[in-house]
Amino acid sequence: MADGTDQKSSNQMWGGRFASGPSAIMEEINASIGFDKKLYAQDIRGSMAHAAMLAEKGIISQEDKDKITHGLNTILSEIEAGTFEFSRKLEDIHMNIEARLATLIGTAAGRLHTARSRNDQVALDFRLWVKEELQKTEGMLTALIAAFLDRAEENADTVMPGFTHLQTAQPVTFGHHCMAYVEMFGRDRARVRHAIEHMDESPIGAAALAGTGYPIDRHMTAKALGFREPTRNSIDTVSDRDFALEFLSIASICATHLSRLAEEIVIWSTPQFGFIRLSDAFSTGSSIMPQKKNPDAAELVRAKTGRINGSLIALLTVMKGLPLAYSKDMQEDKEQVFDAAESLELAIAAMTGMIRDLEVRKDRMRAAAGSGYSTATDLADWLVREAGLPFRDAHHVTGNAVALAEKKGCDLADLSLEDLQAIHPGITKGVFDVLSVEASVASRTSFGGTAPSEVKKQIAWWRGRN
Numbered sequence: 001m002a003d004g005t006d007q008k009s010s011n012q013m014w015g016g017r018f019a020s021g022p023s024a025i026m027e028e029i030n031a032s033i034g035f036d037k038k039l040y041a042q043d044i045r046g047s048m049a050h051a052a053m054l055a056e057k058g059i060i061s062q063e064d065k066d067k068i069t070h071g072l073n074t075i076l077s078e079i080e081a082g083t084f085e086f087s088r089k090l091e092d093i094h095m096n097i098e099a100r101l102a103t104l105i106g107t108a109a110g111r112l113h114t115a116r117s118r119n120d121q122v123a124l125d126f127r128l129w130v131k132e133e134l135q136k137t138e139g140m141l142t143a144l145i146a147a148f149l150d151r152a153e154e155n156a157d158t159v160m161p162g163f164t165h166l167q168t169a170q171p172v173t174f175g176h177h178c179m180a181y182v183e184m185f186g187r188d189r190a191r192v193r194h195a196i197e198h199m200d201e202s203p204i205g206a207a208a209l210a211g212t213g214y215p216i217d218r219h220m221t222a223k224a225l226g227f228r229e230p231t232r233n234s235i236d237t238v239s240d241r242d243f244a245l246e247f248l249s250i251a252s253i254c255a256t257h258l259s260r261l262a263e264e265i266v267i268w269s270t271p272q273f274g275f276i277r278l279s280d281a282f283s284t285g286s287s288i289m290p291q292k293k294n295p296d297a298a299e300l301v302r303a304k305t306g307r308i309n310g311s312l313i314a315l316l317t318v319m320k321g322l323p324l325a326y327s328k329d330m331q332e333d334k335e336q337v338f339d340a341a342e343s344l345e346l347a348i349a350a351m352t353g354m355i356r357d358l359e360v361r362k363d364r365m366r367a368a369a370g371s372g373y374s375t376a377t378d379l380a381d382w383l384v385r386e387a388g389l390p391f392r393d394a395h396h397v398t399g400n401a402v403a404l405a406e407k408k409g410c411d412l413a414d415l416s417l418e419d420l421q422a423i424h425p426g427i428t429k430g431v432f433d434v435l436s437v438e439a440s441v442a443s444r445t446s447f448g449g450t451a452p453s454e455v456k457k458q459i460a461w462w463r464g465r466n
Helices: 002-014 022-030 033-056 062-081 093-111 118-154 174-198 218-224 234-239 242-268 296-319 328-357 362-369 376-387 391-408 417-423 429-433 437-443 452-463
Strands: 159-164 167-173
Touching: 033 062, 033 093, 033 118, 033 218, 033 328, 062 093, 093 118, 118 174, 118 234, 118 242, 118 328, 118 452, 159 174, 159 362, 159 437, 167 174, 167 437, 174 242, 174 452, 242 296, 242 328, 296 328, 376 391, 376 429, 376 437, 391 417, 417 429, 437 452
Parallel strands: none
Antiparallel strands: 159 167
């Protein structure tokens, strides 16, 4: 009776899916095959390079190396064909592949793990995956930049309002506004390229944490795997996840840029602004309001920034208190990176499509460009240049002109010469040459300015970059 009560109590303690007791919980918390199977290609590639090096150095025979290579190629084909059976009991991708290799080729499979550990093995697989993902991201950012360059070129002289505090500030061109995003995503791409260079070191051969006594050639495996060189400290090698953190940091900054752009697309596509129309490919309708065309793709890009930022914070928190060298906590690194990478890829692809497909409503932009007395600064600058006023005095005179225009319910350019001369007698009819939005943008010829001539120079400079 007592034994039965104890057994019942034990089952209630573990409960649910863990009814079999502590071993079920351990299997659940320990297994990573559910997500790290994504690393299968990198794991097989690393094992092939390691086997080739072991054979070259006489640590294993050429015959065993050939068996290992053949077996690994067979496993690769099985996984890609969807016939490979992954086992949770084997914990991770490394042990799943090794177990299948033993079934295929026998005892030769056991020689593959000579002079390496799962610690340097997973560091290699993950680093290879992140490097490949960064290379993919670089290409996608290049495509997004190209889309913006095309729209900038088409709209180098399309006038629109420029904003600060989301209030009309000064007229700019839509081409110039597009080039602002070229600069942002150009910095993202530069960070990606730097990260690839920064993490271009091979971990394999560091073993568990202390290196190995076998006469391995880490430079050989590094070269075979496309790395610049091997890592230089075995302890740091197996405990380093900076490359993952750097990827997530880059992804978070890039996602922030995408989110800012998405916010502008959402605002610009409203009837109140009407600066752009999104294509049907990146919009949805309302279930009950037939007039609606919702910018859902932009909104979802904006939302995915939260997921990506969350992944960065999660991994920073995992890594912040770990003593050297490897700790099992680091198993929690991959899901964050995988999720962020998937979200970033989708967001960049969606934004590239939106920018290429959107319709620019030049008439609405032009009408809005002159609102809010956007050429007031041009009037102040004219008073400094032509009437010799100190800028602060010119600022005061311009404020009076704006107040008068507000009172009359007209734009600055619609005030009469007599109205302006009543505010300051030094104003001449030449002032009207600068009060139109076209004249305003054309005058902004400083390096990096909004003048169409300057925008075209910046487009040409960017097109000349790789």
